[in-house]
Amino acid sequence: MNISLTLSEKTHELLSAIMPPSVASIVEMILIAVVYLTFFAIAGLFLVLLERKVAARFQLRLGPNRVGFQGWFQTVADALKLVSKELTGTVKADKFLYNLAPYFVIITALMALAVIPFAGYFQAFDINIGVLFIIALSSIGVIGILLAGWGSNNKFAMIGAMRSGVQTISYELSVGLSLLTMILITGSLQFSEIVEVQRNGWLIVQGHIPAVLAFMIYMIAGTAETNRAPFDLVEAESELGAGFHTEYSGMKFAYFFLAEFINMFIIASIAVTVFFGAYLSPFGITESLPWLGLFWFLAKALVLLFLMMWFRWTFPRLRIDQLLTLEWKYLLPLNLMNIVLMAVVVWLKLTIQF
């Protein structure tokens, strides 16, 4: 087994020096898993807090401000509460599927993190079909949702799961196609190469008009795919009485909840990588300081996350038919036209490069 774990070249050398190679690679994997799980947990908690803070500002409220300084420990308290809650379930549920579903959702979210190039030295798994890998993974998340609805043995959860499934699968098309548009410029599905191409200008500049269109489509479809408002029919609390995760409680519910936020982060991360030069600094101002890559990556991702939160707290929720109309009647045809446009741009060498 020879998986290139880019993150750990130095650690790899260090470990190989003191133990046999097979043990070294296992230790390495465990180390990386720990790093990513920590990152995952912190990012999840932070995003929930950020969402609440941002939402408060958008709605002229105060937001969490009790626990710790300015409410910074609010989500930690929330997490403790969720962990300590009782795990209830329904008697007639399909126990195995019911318990399996949250892990499906959360593990796919975790796996997707692995291929994202947070910085040149911080990418666990630089696979040559990176983009495809991520798109494929996000489809597995749907299975988790459908399992949750089916396993709950509750017709409302089932309907909720169907609704969510239809939404995720539909918008997946747009996500995939808009990423494909950008792949036409880079000519590679490998994330590290996609980043390298952008040393001559971020892809959104290189591809100009079709790239901006692709970005807009990507953001809309990405927001929908993560089931966030205005596309959050999945759990429209006030209108529908929650969806596929109605029967889940405590930590199992928290998995779905956390996965939503991590997915949001992943969507933002892919957008940063594919449109905004990942960890490359604007105009190469910190080219000589590669360790700043992580900072740039997170800064860009935060801007996009903020944009998604802005969507959420501005737009009213769509109805299911409007949701499908948006995808099948508007986004998809536009996307296909956009691909042709991009192909023409690339073919006639109209891309802008510095």
Added chain:
Amino acid sequence: MSYFSDIYNGVKTLLTGMGVTGKYFLNSGKGAITQQYPENRDTLQMFERFRGEVVMHHDENNEHSCTGCQKCELACPNGSIEIIWDRGLDPETGKKKKMIDKHIYHFGMCTQCGLCVNACPSNAIEWAQNFENSVYDRTQLTRVLNKPGSKVKAGIEE
């Protein structure tokens, strides 16, 4: 062509919406409308339209304007209002007329829908702004709205 103009209009209205909330976002540091409740309990001002509980207004002579018409009792969807009435002699005219004995309001069942207040033809009942209504025993939530010894204001019935 309406297809493309739809898209254009859609994007335009979405951006307008984002402009509005964006402005809120930038200004909300100054203008948050939330109140820090337990701390500001002494200075807290409730809004005029806030529905705390139904009360009956009494003036300085301990007179109210409830004629006992029972419209509120009828209007209440969950029977939170009970009016115990009898016919008594009007001291001025000497005629018999309907007078309330007790206007009972079961606050514990009230959904604050406001239908009773709207239904009252003489504006005898209105909303109070108090809201810390938790008690340990729900019998405390059954209120008699007319104060003891109160009577109807003159000239209301006509």
